[in-house]
Amino acid sequence: MRKKIVAGNWKMNTLPAEGVELAKQVAAGKHTVCDCVSFIVCPPFTHLSEVSKTLEGTGIAVGAQNCAAEAKGAYTGEVAASMIAALGCKYVILGHSERRQYYGETSGTLNRKMEQAYANNLVPIYCVGENLDEREAGKHFDVVKAQIEEVVYNLTPEQFGKLVIAYEPVWAIGTGKTATAEQAQEIHAYIRKVLAAKFGAAAEECPILYGGSCKPSNAAEIFAKEDVDGGLIGGAALKAEDFLAIGKGFAK
Structure with missing residues (x-):
């Protein structure tokens, strides 16, 4: 059975005290959700220490939204994977569509970030996905395949065993367009096929998360799909x- 994961990317939202309060509320309600679901919260860097302390012993994991491509040194404003790990983080989001779009992250940069994540025992949540132009041009499979081949294919089998993939249909986020559960399943199944071409049967164990405007009203339908x-x-x-x-989208 693959791990069932609901991860929250807070992006650049909440102040530290608000983040701690949000974490407390999630922890207080966790008992209402099936034990089969693993929750992860990914606050801004400024909150990681306090949120980690707040969630200690609750079974809710903490992740960062990014990490530096370098181990340490004269890189003003960057945050190293070792620093994140030292605060109690277990996960790190890498390759998010906003990082690719606004900050020019390339596969070359992401390979170095993945290396840093694994060196510090962080589990990468590696994001892939196409934009609206690519989807309308029918290039979505090619785009996702390239994002996987250029980064994930460089992992060792042991590293791949500690990876989470997140598929983001960038065209369905904040655009008014909605991806159907069928579209989600189609691309998730394709991603698993691309992973299997390199890693064989291990691809069946890799969790693939859906990252396109998932909400309480559509979670159950999307999560019911075989490869989501x-x-x-x-x-x-x-x-x-x-x-x-x-989280309740997964039936008990």
Whole structure:
């Protein structure tokens, strides 16, 4: 059985005290969700220490939204994977569509970030996905395949065994367009096939999360699909009630 994961990407939202309060609310309601679901919260860097302390012993894991491509040194403003790990983080989001789009992250950069994550025992949540132009041009399979081949294919089998993939249909986030559960399943199944071409049967064990406007109203339908193992949640992760309700998309 693959791990069922609901991860919350808070992005650049909440102040530290608000983040701690949100974490407390998620922890308080976790008992209402099936034990089969693993929750992860990914606050801004400024909150990681306090949120980690708040969630200690609750079974809710903490992740960072990014890490530096270098181990340490004269890189003003960067945050090293070792620093993140030292604060109690277990996960790190890498290759998010916003990082690719706004900050020019390339596969070359992401290979170095993956290396840093693994060197510090962090589990990468590696994001892939196509934009609207690529989807309308029918290039979505090619785009996702390249993002996997250029980064994930460089992992050792042992590293691959500690990877989470998140598929983001960038065209369905904040555009008014919606990806159907069938579209999600189609691309998730394709991703698993691309992973299997390199890693064989181990691809069946890799969790693939859906990251496109997943909310309480559609979570159950999306999570029911064979190759969808959970969600990477944006806006809905900022309300504990909604975040927990998405977790309930997995039947007990």
